[in-house]
Amino acid sequence: MFNIPAITWTLTAVLLLSGSYHLVQATKPHQLTDRVNNTLHALMNILMAAMLWNLAPSTMLAQIAILTSAALWFIIQAVARPEFKVLCAGSQGRLKCLYHSLSMAGAALMITMMTSHITTGPEHAIPLPNTHHAVPRPTTTTASATLDNLPNLATPLTIIFATAALVFIALLLRNRKPVTTATSKTAPKHSPRKQHSLEALGAAIMALMFATMA
Template identity: 65%
Template sequence: MFNIPVITWTLTTILLLGGSYHVLQAAKSRHLTDRVNKGLHALMNALMAAMLWNLIPTTMLAQVTVLTCAALWFTIQAVARPEFKILCTDSQGRLKCLYHALTMAGAALMLAMMAQTTTPGHGTVPAGTMSMPTTHHAMATAAHTTATPTLDHSPALAIPVTIFFGTAAAIFIILLLRSRLRTTTTHAHTPKLTTRTEHALEALGAAIMALMFATTTA
């Protein structure tokens, strides 16, 4: 699927547009925590776009480390005590931070799964193609001839992650449609445009994540 240029370019455009939106929101925010959160989302979008083209594979360890730290940061916000007002305090905010922690962890997992396809003995994949679906069977064979630990059960691991992000995409689409319905039926408590935009971006991001993980099961 990702060998088709139009799909790769479409997903790349969506990710970069989403990243640009988060950069703008970070610049407009008055709170340091919001700036950091939006900046991390922009970074994740950029790294996911780079995954589609198999760019800068030599820095994958650093990328995985950054995304893992980002996942830890959102987890800390999700479990922070209520007196820390700059972090997630209400139930909705904690749930949002927990989801973002899982999103960052998912991106880190995706990079780790890609990294094993570029290590010695596994070969490399040209830029502009997704390496995982085209090298999965080669990876399974190479795993028996190398002493380097690898994610031998990546398809089994990817299936529940694919289901999770697919479900998340559906939930965000429902939230988006519900907010639009409320907008057309009443002007009371109308969600802000920013909220609807974020729901749309979350839905697209979750769908792309699910699609990318789904390719590893092929």
């Protein structure tokens, strides 16, 4: 995706570290939904890191399906009835789940855009084995037209995630004191600063990756 190795390696390291953090959180004795959510975030970060190197192209459809399902899962949490307190509760929790749904959907769309870039060219041709000529694909099909229009979404998504990064940075600067609970049966809650730092970093990476596709 990036022509500068230093940027690619830096983003890969950040994504893998973020994914590792979420994976560790998923192993802690939180609620089941917290473990599932952290596992999905870890998986998204790992898939995005693999995306930077165009790894496992044969599994791209599976990756898209997993991320799309994850986006749907966060939407379900966001619109759940208030009595289901293990899901997203309160206006802030629902907004957070909606944003996470957008992130999952954005990652799925990013993989789709990369898939269309790999499998289609300016002439929509697919080379066949043991041949020296490409077989032209129909350029008027609905699927082809949809793939061609996907790059047009890169710019607005860049703006959306860049704005999200600025919002999380503002929240990070506002909430400077970690919030903990001093009970013997429950573990300390995560610091808002740590959460906002991860969200800001993730949004900035999403914005940067979409900017390269614009």
